[in-house]
Amino acid sequence: MAILEVRGVNKRFGGLQALGDVNLSVEEGSVHAIIGPNGAGKSTLLNCLVGKLNPDSGSVNFDGQSVLGRSPHEINQMGISRVFQTPEIFGDLTVIENMLIPCYARRDGAFKLNPLTSMRKGGEMQTKAEAMLDDVNMLDKLHMQASSMSRGDKRRLEMAMCLVQEPRLLLLDEPTAGMARADTNNTIDLLKEIHAKRDITMAIIEHDMHVVFSLAQRITVLAQGTPLVEDTPENIKGHPKVKEAYLGETAE
Amino acid sequence: MFGLEKRDYTLLIIVACLTMFAPFILNPFPTDSAMAQFNAGYPDLMQRFVIFGIFAIGFNLLFGLTGYLSFGHAAFLGVGSYSAVWMYKLLGYNILPGLFLSVIVSAVFALLIGYISLRRSGIYFSILTLAFAQMMFSIAYSDLIGRFLGTTITNGETGLQVYNSDPQVLHSASKPDIPHLFGQQMQSTYSLDIAGWSFDFNTGYYLCALIMIAAFYIAIRIFRSPFGLMLRAIKTNQTRLNYTGLNTRPYALAVFVISGMYAGLAGGLMACMDPLAGAERMQWTASGEVVLMTILGGAGTLIGPVLGAGFIKYFENIFSKINDSILHQWFAFFPDGIEDAVVFMIHPFIGKGWHLTLGILFMLVVIFLPGGLVEGGQRIGKLLKRGKKSEDKGDGDAASTPAE
Incomplete structure (x- = not known):
């Protein structure tokens, strides 16, 4: 069962379409990673989930209830906790x-x-x-x-x-950003341990492929504000569209 | 005891002892000696020490805990005074209804002003509170509302006072014609003369002192409560607090109201000592003074504001009394020319120039002791401890918990 349902979310900053028709569902008890190159709209999406930003259209439901229009503290009280990129x-x-x-x-x-x-x-x-x-x-x-x-x-x-x-959904915004390899591995172990022990649903936004592939059960790839593919880590690894988004192969 | 940790309990006892024995402590010099002008143990000044102590304790709850710097707290002080005097006019000279009303009315004003001002933080919050206080000062000074209604509310420049024509429905001939608490007159003073010393025990002072001890006790409880923890969290990281499921606004508003009530209580007590209320009590200089007191003593510490209030009020009253002829007396042992030169040099810092002295002291404290007088005390304490340690040749690091 999906604990978090994002349907048709759009967000525009002036002339920039930051999010275009984003659909995403996070299964209860899973570790779901959202990856994508810089400027893909990962952080905007996260901010729409926690009440910092309000999408222009679309719906975000947590456990069957809409989180839109609620302030961050209300959303936290519903059971969503957020870890920031730089520790707050x-x-x-x-x-x-x-x-x-x-x-x-x-x-x-x-x-x-x-x-x-x-x-x-x-x-x-x-x-x-x-x-x-x-x-x-x-x-x-x-x-x-x-x-x-x-x-x-x-x-x-x-x-x-x-x-x-004891949140039902833990959102992590680049939990290993700026960390040395050893620290990154420690963090991966910690997150694995937490997931195994507490059975918390996690949504991770991450740059580091190593982290993503060692933790996630499902991966959504965002590029230019829209989800390209959503699949298991094995299938994502060799996916041509993903390579294209990251390396820009079509340009050559 | 009283739900306090041992350290806080000790602090409360110290404050209680200091205030109870203040008439002795503040009068260390015999009445006839040349140093007698440094005595501060006369009723009027002692009352001001504790009343401004209450004011600063309340201000520190807001500024010291949440970091919201209100620049208009004197407005609540003035509101408290006006409320108390109105109770004298309507009911009679018993101070209880006046104190009660001053706390209630200042809470209402604080709720209104806080609700609007707390929409902004930092400098904008300070400016908003300052603007409100100045508006209230202007309204009180010109008695705008009173003129609009065709009556008197604040009595303008003259200030609000009690007239014979006032109703005073609870007043009777047997009761004193000055503020009293069930017959105990606030002005009554008992003087104890021992050898060359004279100690004054004033009813009003002791009432204010007891109220200040209670106010201090409540402040300790607030500092140590989960509520106080949230307030300190507001100061350090509001973002995290929001994402931890806490609504910061009601917390800030609640402490703003509590702090306003402390100010109102202080204002009410001022009117208890002297049944007058004037608009100048609400002026921005008065708001600035409480900021100085809190920072000078140590913002965010428990005892700091009380020390700061005492320090500033002492200098205001003692330095402003020293004049040139006193200086000439002190330096009479110098040859004439040098004596005049020394007096000339010191002249700008005394009498009306006491603000200059205060300014210099304030600068010194802020530069060298950013934590205020409390930090000074801690440093001295540490030095003494270290001195003892090296004598004992004991090792082990003292757990450096900030003494508050």
């Missing part, structure tokens, strides 16, 4: 405080006025946050200021913050 974390706060925020967000909803309740050590939320940090091997950095960590750790923290919310 709370730099001034400590690692554990970073983790507590999504925990409270899941428990209390988008807004709760509770200025006089205290955040006790060893409370339910604290235990949950620490267990998640343990899962990503960051328990030793509990009281470190988030902005002082390495980029890889920031990325891991951001993923942990998304995962602790």
Whole structure:
């Protein structure tokens, strides 16, 4: 069953057709990669899914409900979490405080006025946050200021913050961008482990073919705002249209 | 205890002790000594210390936690004062209804102003709040609404005060004709003379001090609550907060209203100490002053704003009182020519020139102690600790948790 259904989505910025009639469906429990050359509209598509942009036409349904016209926080509360290309974390706060925020967000909803309740050590939320940090091997950095960590750790923290919310769909925007090969492999292992353990549906936007082919079960290739093909990694590898989009073979 | 961690509890106790024993602490010099002019333990000034302390604590909840710099907080101070005086005029001199109304009315104003201003952030937010405050100042100064309705609301330039013709329905001959709390007059002062010292214990001061301790306690609770955590998150990354399923706007608005209520309470207390309300309380200089207090003391720290308020009010009152003849007394031991030269050099920094001194001090603090006076305290604490450590030849790094 498809958990995310994108039907006939169009988005235009002035004279530029960023997305033209995009159809996409992500099966529940799968890892779905969206690839394409620069300017193919991958990030625009992602922004349409999380409420940052509103498509000019078309529909985006998550679990049977439309996400269009909703703000990012409402969409997150529906069960979609997003990992950014450059890690978006709370730099001034400590690692554990970073983790507590999504925990409270899941428990209390988008807004709760509770200025006089205290955040006790060893409370339910604290235990949950620490267990998640343990899962990503960051328990030793509990009281470190988030902005002082390495980029890889920031990325891991951001993923942990998304995962602790137990999302039904995790969107990853180039999770290995700018990483060294060793870090990239670590991230692949981490994502594999997460997928195996938690059975979360993932949609990954990625440049790096190595990452895509080692993770994804289905791949959609975007070029100039429209999906070229959607198939399994094996079939995509040798697909002539994909080669054409990436290497521009027709030009010769 | 009281739902506080040990460190916060200690801080609360320290603040409580400092305010309760302020009449002693602020009067360290005998009355007749030459240093007596540095004493700050007279009721009027002590009241201002704690009232501006409340104002700054509230301002810090907004600015220190969320980073939203309001430049119009004095508007709520003024609204609080006007509300309290109106309660004197309508009901009588008991201060409770006045304080109650000042908090409620300032909350309503904060809700309106915050709802509109919080649509923007950064400098635009500051400008919007400043614009609102200046509009409210103009309206109060010319009593625009009052003239429009054919009555008085703020009484314009004269300022709002109580007249004999006012209804004061709860007032009776047995009750005092000045602000009181169930008969306890705010102005009543008991002077304790010991040897050369004279200590003043003022009812109004102690009322304000108790309220400030309560306000400080609530501020600690807010800092340590999940709500406070969200506010700090707003300051560092609103994007992540939105994509974590949290709506930032109501959080910011809620703390704006809470902060406005603190300002309103401070304004109400001002009217309790002196039953007058004037438009100058809402002017932008007053808004700027609370910004200075918070930054000088240490924005985002618990005790900072209180220290900052005390610091600025002390300098305002003590430096502005020093004049040339006092300077001549101090430097009388110099030969005449040098004495005149020294007095001439110092002259611009005292009396009316105290703003110059404050400006220099503010610059020094911001450049060398960006974390305010609190950071200064922490550095001294660290130095002392290190000194002790090297004596003990102990190793191990002290977990550097920021003391707040």
